[in-house]
Amino acid sequence: MIIFGKRTAYIGSKTSSNNIICTHCETKGEIIYSVFRSHAHIFWIPVFPIGKRAVSECQHCKKTLSFKEMSPEMKKECNTVKNEIKGPIWQFSGLFIFALLIVFAGFAGKKDKENEAQYLSSPLAGDIYDYKTENSQYSTMRIIHVSADSVYVQLNDFEIGRSSKIYKIDKEENYSKKAYGYSKDEIKTMYDQRIIIDIDRE
Ligand SMILES: [Zn+2]
Incomplete structure (x- = not known):
């Protein structure tokens, strides 16, 4: 039985530019975009990233918005932030393990041939x-x-x-x-x- 699924990790935040206005309290430049990246896991070992998503929070009134709820200006800036924040390499751990296994299998196969x-x-x-x-x-x-x-x-x-x-x-x-x-x-x-x-x- 293979246990697999999807998990999400927080990967970083960035404060908005000064011309972004909170749609709730109208404070300028106080929005923080937080970016999350999901990854597929097999037996809880992350294998590869699936996608990023971002939410915003106003530091003044604490109102949070999902991407869908953001104003067009916020969406544009949020997309830039999403692209800028690179996810951690550990979300590829499973691929590295898999690559190592292939290398070891190769060595084992070579040793087997030498023995033969x-x-x-x-x-x-x-x-x-x-x-x-x-x-x-x-x-x-x-x-x-x-x-x-x-x-x-x-x-x-x-x-x-x-x-x-x-x-x-x-x-x-x-x-x-x-x-x-x-x-x-x-x-x-x-x-x-x-x-x-x-x-x-x-
Ligand atoms: Zn606000």
Whole structure:
């Protein structure tokens, strides 16, 4: 469940110019415009700003006006103030977190590839190869023995339609007792051709 919504933050104020007259008490130049900016949040982390709104208050008679209630002159000045007051960067926090996650995922992916290259060049008994079958299903093979130029594997008797679900069939009882041998070159070719799609080591 994702909890998301909208929140509003006060981001600043500015006093009106002297030619703005309070429509309520007729005092000049005593109006303060206060600007608010809303942001979308997911799990209470601000993600991005949605929009600004402003209200005015007369410092003399304390009358407050929404934007709709302002005189045309006030609206014009208020719009300028709204544009001048920049919202805080923290209202984008979620986007920064998201960007960081992408960068970390990138590093993790790169590390994973480095590990795989190392597992491929020096296989060990117990390594699991996830591979694509001839009929475009997915299955696994498990190394049981490694010699100078070959690896011996047990094949998984089961296959599954989605590569992300391979873990469901990677069970001890699914492996055939029969061993098959591949040369290390054959294994490398299968990896290069993306027949072997992943290498896992405990
Ligand atoms: Zn007033």
